[in-house]
Amino acid sequence: DIQMTQSPSALSASVGDRVTITCRASQSISRWLAWYQQKPGKAPKLLIYEASTLEGGVPSRFSGSGSGTEFTLTISSLQPDDFATYYCQQYDTYSTFGQGTKVEI
Amino acid sequence: EVHLVESGGGLVQPGGSLRLSCAASGFTFSSFAMYWVRQAPGKGLEWVSTISGSGGSTSYAVSVKGRFTVSRDTSKNTLYLQMKSLRAEDTAVYYCAKTTAVTALYWYCDLWGRGTLVTVSP
Numbered sequence: 189d190i191q192m193t194q195s196p197s198a199l200s201a202s203v204g205d206r207v208t209i210t211c212r213a214s215q216s217i218s219r220w221l222a223w224y225q226q227k228p229g230k231a232p233k234l235l236i237y238e239a240s241t242l243e244g245g246v247p248s249r250f251s252g253s254g255s256g257t258e259f260t261l262t263i264s265s266l267q268p269d270d271f272a273t274y275y276c277q278q279y280d281t282y283s284t285f286g287q288g289t290k291v292e293i
Numbered sequence: 294e295v296h297l298v299e300s301g302g303g304l305v306q307p308g309g310s311l312r313l314s315c316a317a318s319g320f321t322f323s324s325f326a327m328y329w330v331r332q333a334p335g336k337g338l339e340w341v342s343t344i345s346g347s348g349g350s351t352s353y354a355v356s357v358k359g360r361f362t363v364s365r366d367t368s369k370n371t372l373y374l375q376m377k378s379l380r381a382e383d384t385a386v387y388y389c390a391k392t393t394a395v396t397a398l399y400w401y402c403d404l405w406g407r408g409t410l411v412t413v414s415p
Contacts, residue, residue, distance in 0.1 A: 189355070222401035224338075231388055231405035232330075232338065243403065275338050279399040282352065283328070283340040 190214050190278055194286035201291060207263040209289045211276035216256045220280040223252055223261045226288075227272045235274075236261065266291070295319035295404055297389050302409030309379050309413070315372040315389030315406055323347070323367040326394040328402055329374050331385035331411075341387070342374065343398050350398050357383075379413045386410050 191214040201207050211221065219239040224232040234243045236252040239259055249264040263270055271293055276286040301313040315327070329341040342363040343352045351363050362375040372389050386408040394400035 220399075224402075226338075231407055232402075233405075234401060234403050237401040237403075277338075277340075277401065279397075279401055281399070282354075283343065283399045285330075285338040285340060288337040 190217060190281055190284050192276055192278055192284050192286040194274075194276060194289050196289060197287065198290040198292060200293065201266050202293070203266055203268060205266045207266050207270075207291060209261045209274055209276075209291075211254075211259045211261070211286050213257045213259075213278055213280075217278045217280035219255050220278060221252075221254070221259050222277045222279065223250075224275045224277065225270075225272045226275065232275065263291075295391075297391060297404060297406035299387065299389050299406045299409040302387065302411045304412045304414060305379055306415055307380060307413055310375070310377040311379065311411060313374040313376070313387055313389075313409060313411070315374075317370045317372065317391070320391070320404075322365075322370040324395055326392045326398055326400060327363075327365065327372045328390040328392060329361075329363060329372075330388045330390055330402070330405075331383075332388070332408070333382075333385040336385075339385075344372070345398055346395060352398055376411070379411075381413050384411060384413045 223236040226232040240252045273290045296318045344363045360378045364373045388408045390402035391404040392400035
């Protein structure tokens with residue numbers, strides 16, 4: 189099975205900060221990676237797919253990059269609505285989620 | 294408007310069975326692969342199962358293989374998850390999710406339901 193490891197598990201940041209979350213795959217997944225945002229008590233929301241394609245309606249301050257085994261999600265200027273938990277998901281072979289990164293104030 | 298609404302969750306004893314349903318609306322249900330994803334209390338997301346648009350192909354996580362069965366009824370626009378031999382570690386919110394995959398079995402999910410809670414406890 190492909191394991192997905194996110195880092196950090198949690199981070200503290202302020203409004204306006206640039207935030208970067210990393211997701212590493214245990215083997216190459218090409219660019220078959222998605223990022224989701226989840227707020228407490230809510231379903232996940234798709235942000236990015238195919239490593240760097242922004243889902244419609246998602247603010248442009250979110251961006252994704254990477255290929256192979258290392259990927260990043262960047263929030264260029266953190267907004268109050270962005271405090272949430274973020275998950276990566278590989279869909280190259282079966283499907284696996286990372287353990288999540290909680291972005292806190 | 295596109296919607297997914299799960300139902301069927303509840304409290305069940307260890308070893309028991311439960312069937313979850315997911316009613317879909319606002320899109321051509323038979324065109325896309327569908328996922329079940331679960332989230333144990335305070336934990337992360339775990340992929341559970343996938344079914345192709347036609348229903349002809351299915352896949353399961355190792356943790357549920359042989360105990361859970363995914364199916365779909367395109368006439369009712371409904372996705373199902375039959376769960377048996379339930380264990381305490383199956384306690385979670387179960388989400389159904391739509392992919393944009395027409396032919397692939399594994400894909401990203403662009404639409405999620407609100408989830409239904411399954412609690413396995415004596």
